[in-house]
Amino acid sequence: MTMIQRFSTLRFRFALWTATFLITALIGFGVFVYVIMSSELARSVDDALQLSAAQAIAATVEDGYLSVSDGLPELSTVPSLQDKGLTIRVLNADGVTLGALGAYRDLPVTISNPSEGGEGNVSFITLMDTDDAEPVRFYTAPILSDNRLLGYVQVGQSLDLMNDTLERLLTALLISIPLLVGLASVGSYVLVTRTLTPIDSITHTAERISAQDLHERLNFPNTHDEVGRLAATFDTMLDRLERSFLRERQFTADASHELRTPLTAMQTIIAVTRERRRTPEAYEQVLDDFNSETKRLRQMVEDLLQLARGDQGADIAPKLMNLTLLLRDVADVFAPLLESKQLRLELDVPDNLLIIGDSDNLVRLFINLLDNAVKFTDEGEIGIRACAAVRSVSIAISDTGVGIAEGDLAQIFDRFYRIDSSRSTSGNGLGLSIAKSIVIAHHGQIEVSSCRGHGSVFTIILPMG
Numbered sequence: 001m002t003m004i005q006r007f008s009t010l011r012f013r014f015a016l017w018t019a020t021f022l023i024t025a026l027i028g029f030g031v032f033v034y035v036i037m038s039s040e041l042a043r044s045v046d047d048a049l050q051l052s053a054a055q056a057i058a059a060t061v062e063d064g065y066l067s068v069s070d071g072l073p074e075l076s077t078v079p080s081l082q083d084k085g086l087t088i089r090v091l092n093a094d095g096v097t098l099g100a101l102g103a104y105r106d107l108p109v110t111i112s113n114p115s116e117g118g119e120g121n122v123s124f125i126t127l128m129d130t131d132d133a134e135p136v137r138f139y140t141a142p143i144l145s146d147n148r149l150l151g152y153v154q155v156g157q158s159l160d161l162m163n164d165t166l167e168r169l170l171t172a173l174l175i176s177i178p179l180l181v182g183l184a185s186v187g188s189y190v191l192v193t194r195t196l197t198p199i200d201s202i203t204h205t206a207e208r209i210s211a212q213d214l215h216e217r218l219n220f221p222n223t224h225d226e227v228g229r230l231a232a233t234f235d236t237m238l239d240r241l242e243r244s245f246l247r248e249r250q251f252t253a254d255a256s257h258e259l260r261t262p263l264t265a266m267q268t269i270i271a272v273t274r275e276r277r278r279t280p281e282a283y284e285q286v287l288d289d290f291n292s293e294t295k296r297l298r299q300m301v302e303d304l305l306q307l308a309r310g311d312q313g314a315d316i317a318p319k320l321m322n323l324t325l326l327l328r329d330v331a332d333v334f335a336p337l338l339e340s341k342q343l344r345l346e347l348d349v350p351d352n353l354l355i356i357g358d359s360d361n362l363v364r365l366f367i368n369l370l371d372n373a374v375k376f377t378d379e380g381e382i383g384i385r386a387c388a389a390v391r392s393v394s395i396a397i398s399d400t401g402v403g404i405a406e407g408d409l410a411q412i413f414d415r416f417y418r419i420d421s422s423r424s425t426s427g428n429g430l431g432l433s434i435a436k437s438i439v440i441a442h443h444g445q446i447e448v449s450s451c452r453g454h455g456s457v458f459t460i461i462l463p464m465g
Contacts, residue, residue, distance in 0.1 A: 011196060015189040023181045030173040037169055041162045046124060049086075049139035053155045056088050057143050060153065064145045066090065066098065087136070087156040093149045104129060104136050104156050111140060111152060126159070135159040198231045205234075214242035262297040266290060300430070318442075323353040323362075323393060327384055330366045334382075337374055344381035353386060355393055355464050357442055365438040368431040369397040369458050377401030380455070391464055392444075398457040404450035412448065 060066055087102025095111045107127055125138050138156040142149055198220050205216050217238060220231035273286045327349050338345050366384075373382050380400025387394050404412060413436045435458075439446040442462055450456035 011189055011192040014192045015185045018188040019181050019185040022184050023177065026177045026180060030177055034166070034169060034173065038166055041165060045137055045157060045159065045162060046139070049124075049137065049155045049157060050141070052086050052088070052157075053139055053141045053153050056090070056153045056155060057141065060090055061143060061145060061150065064148075064150075066092070066143065066150050085158065087138075087154075089154040089156075090143075091152040091154065093151050095152070098151065102156065104158070107136060107138075107156070109138050109140065109154050109156070127156075129158075135163070195227060198227045202231065202234050209238070214238060214245055259297070259300065262293040262300070265293045266297075269293070304430070317358050317360075318356045319358075320354060321357055321359050321362075323355050323357075323386065323395075324349050324351055326359060326362060327366065327386060327395070330363060330370065331384055333367070334370050334374065338382060341374065341378070343374065343377060343379070346381050346383040346385070348383070348385040350386065350388065353388060353393060355462055357462065361438045361441065365435050365460070366395075366397070368435045369460075372431060373397055373399035373401065373456070373458075377455070388464075393462050393464060395460045395462070396457055397460075398455060400455040403452045403454050404448070404456055405452050409448060409450060413446075 085103070087100070087104040087107075089100040089102075089105055089109070090098045091111065092098055100106075107129065109125065109127070123140050125140075127136050127138060128134070129136050136156050136158050138154055140152055140154045143151045143153055198218065201218050201220065205218055208216050217235050218231045219235070220228065269286055269289055273283070278286075328347065331345060331347050335345065370382065370384075377399040378401070383396065383398035385396045385398070413432050436446055439460055439462070444460060444462040446461075447459045448456060449459075
C-alpha cells in the first residue's frame with residue numbers, strides 16, 4: 001500500500017478527525033481554564049490587597065489622627081501583613097511618605113490630586129521592579145476620619161507567585177494537550193483498525209467471489225454489533241445469491257434440454273422426409289407432426305416469457321372483479337374435456353365473490369391447475385370450491401387422480417420439474433411454476449396436499465384488496 005493510499009484509508013481519516021476535534025476542544029478548554037485561572041488569581045490578589053489596606057488603616061489611625069511617629073510601629077499589631085510579603089506605605093494628605101516597610105517601599109507610586117482624597121484616589125496599579133524584574137501590584141486607599149482626609153495607605157505585593165502559578169499551568173497544558181491528542185489518535189486508529197477488520201474480510205471475500213464460485217463465506221463470530229450484523233447479512237446475501245445462481249443454472253440447463261427436444265424432432269422429421277419422395281397424404285402427415293412440434297415449442301416459449309415477466313416483477317393490472325363469474329367461466333371451458341373423460345365436476349362457489357386482481361393472469365392460474373387435475377385423473381371428479389374469510393378468499397382445486405408422492409411435493413413448483421409418472425404426458429413442467437408466480441404477484445399463497453393414489457388438493461389464498 002502506497003503512502004497516499006494509506007493516508008486515504010478510513011482508519012487514518014478517522015484518527016485525523018479525532019485528533020483535529022480533540023486538539024480543538026482541548027485548546028479551547030485550555031484557553032478557558034487559563035483565562036479563568038488568571039482572572040481568579042488577579043482578583044484574589046486585589047482582594048488581599050484591599051483587606052490588607054483596611055487592616056493597615058485601622059492600625060495607623062488613633063483618636064482621629066495618624067500615628068506614625070516612629071516609622072510604622074503600630075503595624076506590629078498586624079504581623080500577618082509582613083508575613084505575606086506585603087509592602088506598606090503611609091502618606092499624609094499631601095502625598096508625602098510618613099512611613100514605609102517592605103521590599104518595594106522605594107518604588108514610586110504617585111497619587112493624582114492628593115488633596116482631593118475621596119474615592120477618586122482608590123486605585124490599583126502594576127509596576128515593574130527594575131532590580132528583580134518582577135511585577136508588583138499596588139493598591140492605594142484614602143485614610144478618612146469623620147469625612148476628613150488624613151492621608152493615604154498604599155499596599156503592594158509581588159505578582160511573581162501568581163505568574164509562576166500561571167506558567168506552571170501553561171506548561172502543564174502545553175505538555176498534556178499534545179500527549180492526550182497523540183494517545184487519543186493512536187487509540188482511535190487501533191480501535192478503528194480492529195473494528196474494520198471484518199470489513200477488510202468482506203472486501204477480500206468479495207474480490208475472490210465470482211459467478212462460478214459463490215461458496216466463500218466470512219463466518220465472522222456474531223458480536224451483536226453493527227459490524228457483526230453486517231458480516232452476518234453479507235453471508236446471508238451470499239447464500240441467497242448462490243441459491244439464485246444454482247437455480248438459474250438449472251433453469252438454463254432444463255430450458256436448453258426442453259427446447260432441444262422439439263427442435264431435434266423437427267430436424268428428424270425434415271431429414272426423414274427428404275430421404276425419398278412420398279405421397280401427398282404422407283406429406284400432410286409430416287406437416288401435421290411438424291405443426292404439433294411447433295405448437296409445443298411456441299407454448300414453451302410463451303411459458304418462459306411468462307416466467308421471465310414474473311421474475312422481473314412485471315406489473316399486473318389489478319381491478320375489482322367477480323371471482324365467482326371467473327371460476328364458472330373456467331369450469332365451462334373445461335366441461336367438454338371432463339365429459340370426454342367421463343369425469344364429474346363439483347363446483348361450489350358462493351355468489352358475488354369480489355376480489356382485487358388481474359383477471360387474465362387469474363384465468364391462466366386456474367386453467368393451469370385444472371389442466372393438471374384433468375390430465376392426471378382417469379376417473380372420479382374434479383372439484384372447484386371457494387369460500388370467503390375475513391380479508392381473504394380461499395380457492396381449492398381438487399382431483400381424485402394419481403396423486404403426488406410425498407418426496408415430490410417440495411419440488412413440484414420448480415421449473416421444468418415433472419414427476420416420473422408424468423413423463424409420458426404432454427407438458428413442459430412450467431405450468432405449476434407459472435401458477436405460483438401469478439399467486440405471488442397477487443400477494444397470495446399456494447399450497448398443495450396429496451396422497452399417492454388418492455388425488456391432490458391445490459389451495460390458493462388471495463387477499464380481497
